[in-house]
Amino acid sequence: MGHERKRIQLTDQMTTKDRIVLCLSELSGTAILVFLGCMGCVTAMSGGSIPHLTVCLTFGLAVMVSVQIFGHISGSHINPVVTVAAVTLGNIPVIQVPIYFAVTPDELMGNKWVTHPDGVYNKTIGVCSPAVSTSISATQGLLVEFIISFILGLVCCGVWDSKNSDKHDSVAIRFGFAIAVLAIAAVPEKEL
Template structure:
């Protein structure tokens, strides 16, 4: 029988440990953003349309890489909703939540900055724009055939499924099944992206 954890407020980490935690989360988020968006830029640069399968698997595999690299340090939440779920379940102290949020914010900026540097300029008519400014690159939008309320509902359900997936992985009854966690998370994100991708 699994026992509920007590939600802790403080931890016994040093300042150095907290910096490492923040840096780990920043690194994981940067990997997700850079690899996920980079997988779209090359196709769009060639004048093609990114198939939703490619988009979904690129982001799923980017999550897999981020978890494999940083999961043993910070858990590689790379998503604020995962951090909130971890704190709610007592997996991390509440004091660490802002540390995770700051890391995720900095990682998003770092990943996008690296993407900006690495992407080629695109010639559109007489204008030259950066590859990351192309329509559809790292700028998700909801399907125009559904209302904003329906889009929010879909996002809520997909986020809920992600959190439930995390809870299943974190459950102590699954502690002997962690050998393929990065791959499982990557495939979970891929299927969520496939289900939620806008098909215009």
């Protein structure tokens, strides 16, 4: 009732400067996630112990900070699933997808820039290390990743739904807590 559905768009009217700003915004948002999230895990790398909830909240709050700073410029997608949801809902045109995907490797490789240079972090699953827990199989890990990614996509669709257009005052908080709860559910506590 009164809410128009957006259609998938193929192109846009952006200038080269606009595309550079979009790319830098998304890169900066991803860098904030990686820096804050991984720095929140540094104690575990130095032989200390970090509470599971602290690690999960750190990543969720890092997403919140990124969305608050860069959400109005690029949407601060940080994750390809968010980009796919944005295209599906017609929030961004398909032509912008390569910009978002081009900065995604920063999320995976950025931990090397802020963690111990000798690779100690690789020995601890869950500490800025994209590895499957030793307590589950690779297939189970893939299934968990698929499910939490699907839920993240649903969160995006719910937040961005045109029927929800008058409720955008807390988008950063919504995404931050969504990431935190997905991390709490999916990151194995005993591996931290």
